[in-house]
Amino acid sequence: MHSILKSKVAEWRNSNYKSEYPVISEIFNFNYDSETQTLRFLRKAQFEALKAYWYLRLVEKTPHIFDLYKKLFQGEKLLDALNIKLADEDWRKIAISGGGLNSIFKKIETDDNFVRTHRLEAFKETLTLTYPSYILALAMGAGKTILIGTIIATEFAMALEYPEVTDFVKNALVFAPGKTILGALKEISDVPYDKILPERLYKEFITTVKFTYTRDGEKDIPIIRGSSFNIVVTNTEKIRIQKKSITKSLIKDLFADPSQEDEVKEAIANQRLQTIASLPNLAIFSDEAHHTYGQKLGKELKRVRQTVDYLAENTNVLIVVNT
Template identity: 25%
Template sequence: MLPDRFPLAENLTLRYIDDAHALRAGAPNALIDNVTPITAELLRWWFQQDYCDVRPLNFHDGQRDAILAIIYAHEVLGSTSLLDLYQKVALDEMLEGGLLGEVSHARNAHPKYAAKMATGTGKTWVLNALLVWQYLNRMANPGDERFTSNFLIVAPGLIVYDRLLDSFQGKRNGGEQRNFETSDIYSQRELFVPDTYRQQVFGFLQSSIVTKSDIGNKVTGSGTVAITNWHLLAGVEDPLFLDDEDTEAPGQEIDARAAAASFIPLTPGTSTGNSLDVLDRRFRRGEALQWLVDLPDLLVFNDEAHHIHTLKKGQESSEVEWQKSLSEIASTKGHHFVQIDFSATPYNESGTGKNRGKKFFPHIVVDFDLKEAMGKGLVKALALDKR
């Protein structure tokens, strides 16, 4: 049984789990009956035992549950906001647990899902599968507002950013060129994509990947997959040797002098801190942000999402700079903006001293924790949360 602090995860699991077992056995089930033909084909391909038996690699149960929970919430239930999802599956828990204020906040006024998955359990493969699900449905049903072909994938630092490029573009061939055949989706194509759709998906990825330096500049065709670390849109310097364990969300107080300086036009000059590099970075941030704001629809995948949510100070909550940018991007799209967060530790810390505690994200729809992952032999070593 899932802990009661994750009411969405518990109640969604109860709704789809019987269908998941029937799906694996190839038996009729309500889940298949209530999704699009594209989604039905993908679910059979990914999870039906007949297909799984002829592949060397398959999704494990934690990955399966993350994929099914998000597809069920978004496509079957047609969730249009976090409040809407709670009203459909966890109304009593929302009212009794004091969640109404948080759930109905403006930053949650769009479809929003979080996958709590232990480190090392393959969150990127879940991300790949969900991207394929969204893209193929958008191409088959361009008028269906539940789907998009515009994606933004956000990494917590440069190391994870580079790993995401490896996953989608393939590894480098000794230089700057990447070999797409070493990408996750291509190298594991027997898992991710039915053969009927492979050329379509491969063509989309090869033509539509946009790296952080090209966001707002590169022209793509039937959609885009923009990959960045959050520093670009937060307007801060990229740490050169920073991994996801050491990333800290920017949230320091701004003094009066800095606030006043922000209203004065910037001119180059290292003595004032306005070097050409700084000015260029701020210009690129504004250019990229405006391009994302202007998109008609967008699905954002946040990898290691605990780095980019609200920063807790005592009992108060303030948005980090990237979260502010995310809210601005969402403001023009309504429910055409979708947010999917991945994290092993999806919580904010609140209070100080003896009153210090964890406040888990309210939009967790699946919980595949470290204990369960270790029990299935997926994780061999303990990973300590350094926060």
């Protein structure tokens, strides 16, 4: 998949990033100085990931990753690409049942024993997601925070340039799995966006974007519900579906009857989440992809996945990006 996608992105580059939205070409050409053949600010790995992201968004129309595999591979090549290796006995059973490839995928969806036997947990995860979710895997220290900020900035710039189009991201939620990583992600507001966006796009972006970092002790997230062009950076613990993290000091004036404590705690925990769910055209960025996905997640990390699923069910999540 990687080599095919890389080739297709190169073809797209050779067409000067042809699409229905020519501003993307303006953004890419701004980032690359053709005279010196050097990048203005982004590192090569970041720029390549950005191009791959926008190829998937504009050319492939933001497909679910499984649909993309089905488009690029057929027959046994599809199984090979997905690393699905079946024994002869499994093939015989499928042949006897009259099933083809679709019956294999159906079995993966419904038969956990089959999934465990063939170690297909990760693929089942991909198969059953209801929203497009991509992994942009950069090496440690390659600047993932800057890549996240760059994707968001270019999405917002496109949304501002084409206000009549409903397919561009207008809000971003950036998850961090721990306080240490949250500290690093706070650099997202310090990214030199003027080196990523052409001047006219940068001016509109920087005067429109609102950065919000969730803080301990807040009952809600301080953003206007239903508004646009918010970047919310948070620990998953502060907005996920749970109530035990709500302290008594936060709710001391909200109930008189001790029996109401659990009910009030749950309401406060969900209040933050519902504020995020009110934001239209949402993209979710999960730092450290392994914290978010996989059937072997621990109890705590499963709640993170539940939070993403909740948001996907309650607002129009356009895309989830894991780095």
